[in-house]
Amino acid sequence: MQPMVRSWSLQLQLRPANEIITWSSYVPPSYCCASTLKRTNQYITTFDAHKLTIFGENFYCKPREFASHFTYGKTYTNGVARHCGVRLPIDVKQPEGACIMNKEVAFITGSAQGIGEAIARRLVKDGFAVAIADLNFELATKVADSINDDGGKAAAFKVDVSDRGGFQQAIEDASDSLGDLNVLINNAGIAPTTPIDTITAEMFDKVYHVNVASCIWGMQAATALFKGKGHGGKIINAASQAGVVGNANLMLYSSTKFAIRGLTQVAAKDLAKDGITANAYAPGIVKTPMMMDIAHQVAVNAGKDDEWGMSTFSKDITLGRLSEASDVANAVAFLAGHNSDYITGQTLIVDGGMQFQ
Ligand SMILES: NC(=O)C1=CN([C@@H]2O[C@H](COP(=O)(O)OP(=O)(O)OC[C@H]3O[C@@H](n4cnc5c(N)ncnc54)[C@H](O)[C@@H]3O)[C@@H](O)[C@H]2O)C=CC1
Ligand SMILES: CC(=O)C(C)=O
Structure with a gap:
């Protein structure tokens, strides 16, 4: 039959x-x-x-x-x-006997702008299909459209990473539409400036849910998918140089990034048996909307200008320049690719030499 x-x-x-x-x-x-x-x-x-x-x-x-x-x-x-197919799409050229190789698929949160966008564009160059997952769906769609227009393969997904069910659904949807899931990059994060005396319970909940709980939700969903598909995978979490050494004025943010390094180590130990690696990347001072905002807030609190605010973070960069988002994307591409298959539980510091560990 x-x-x-x-x-x-x-x-x-x-x-x-x-x-x-x-x-x-x-x-x-x-x-x-x-x-x-x-x-x-x-x-x-x-x-x-x-x-x-x-x-x-x-x-x-x-x-x-x-x-x-x-x-x-x-x-x-x-x-x-x-x-067994009776009709081929007319716009797809399919030579007799040819095999179309599949792409590995990466799901990148917070990829509508900044570091996440740079990671997505870099992974497309490396041959990945990418899920552009962000709270800001309009911007995510623009990034996905521009990748597709340039000949890559991308799809946009609206997700609030702090919502466990929604995050899980988005990962499943991405796997359905892009064909698989091989790499999850928990990149989305928020970084309000929080001098100690200003912190409220609501702020604590918000920052810890977006920055920390989200990584656990993402890892749960991705791990279930990897296992269901009968293959391993890679989990890559965004830490920060502020998660290696405590940063002034960033009590909530800095401490969430310490937590990211910890949960990455636990995940590495728990998931190795399933062929899943877990690593983190710790950027330094990267020219993105997040960093501009932090520099501005710190400057306002001190009654200074934005340039002064940025200089408080950038003065100790050994390589003498701020980071481009592409500097971080290069390192994440290494963690997402097969050259890093024997690395797990590590935090790769990509900060131009701010912190030496
Ligand atoms: N910019 C920097 O200097 C550094 C950034 N990092 C980390 O790198 C990651 C990316 O940072 P940037 O690109 O600078 O940030 P950004 O603020 O420029 O971009 C973050 C993206 O995440 C999205 N996002 C925010 N909350 C979300 C949520 N609940 N669900 C889904 N998406 C959400 C935003 O819409 C935005 O598109 C963050 O985890 C950040 O903590 C770490 C060290 C330094
Ligand atoms: C935003 C951030 O991660 C810093 C200042 O290291």
Whole structure:
């Protein structure tokens, strides 16, 4: 019996045992989704050079409804699978026998601007598909559109990272629409200036929920997805040089960033058995809206100008210049890529030499 399929097609590249099988499916008009399955995946129980047998109701064909086009227990050969689609999208050129390799997918919070945006753009250059996840959906959409216009692959998602359920849903949605999830970058954060005597219970709750709880919610959701898909993954959390040495005027923020380093170490230990690494990055003084705002607030509190405010943070940078967001993105790209596979539980300080640890 042929599988019930409508207007889509599937290609399989079948490889020797224990290698990764890469497959891609196309859904008109030009939607492409892809994923990677391993031979050991619970949903694939028979596999040789030419055949793939699926014993599972949902084997990660995304979006989910397309999984139902495969029949439980049926064996698909390369040719059958490729021809089971009756209509190819006319704007996708698909040479006979070609295999479209999938991209790894990174979900980056707070990527509508600043460091997160720079990370997203850098990871696209490295071949990732990226989820631009931010509270500011309008800005996130602009970033995703501009990446797609430049030939990359991105989708925007509205998320408040302090909302556990919403964050989890956004990660699942991103995995559905981009085809997989391999890297979670918990980058979103807030940094109100908080001299000790000004701190209220509400401010404490807000900063700790956005900066700290969010990392735990994100790690929970990503870990469940990685495991469900039968592969490992990478979790990368934003700390700060202010999480390495306490910074004046930043009681709440600075202490949340110390917490990030701690929870990253715990995650590294807890998740290693699942093939998941957890690391953090600690930027220094980066030219983003957040840093401009902090410098301004510190200056206002001291009755000085913004330049003075910035100089209080930048005077001890060994390399003698403020950080560009791209300086941080370069380091995060290393943590997101496979050159860092043997590194876990670490905080990579990217501050031009402010803190030596
Ligand atoms: N700019 C700097 O000098 C440094 C920044 N960092 C850290 O790097 C990360 C990124 O910082 P920047 O790019 O400078 O910040 P930014 O303020 O320029 O951008 C942060 C982004 O996060 C989003 N965001 C804020 N709250 C959110 C929430 N609840 N849910 C979803 N998205 C939310 C904002 O809409 C914004 O797009 C932060 O975790 C920050 O603490 C660390 C060290 C230095
Ligand atoms: C904003 C921040 O993380 C600083 C000043 O290190």
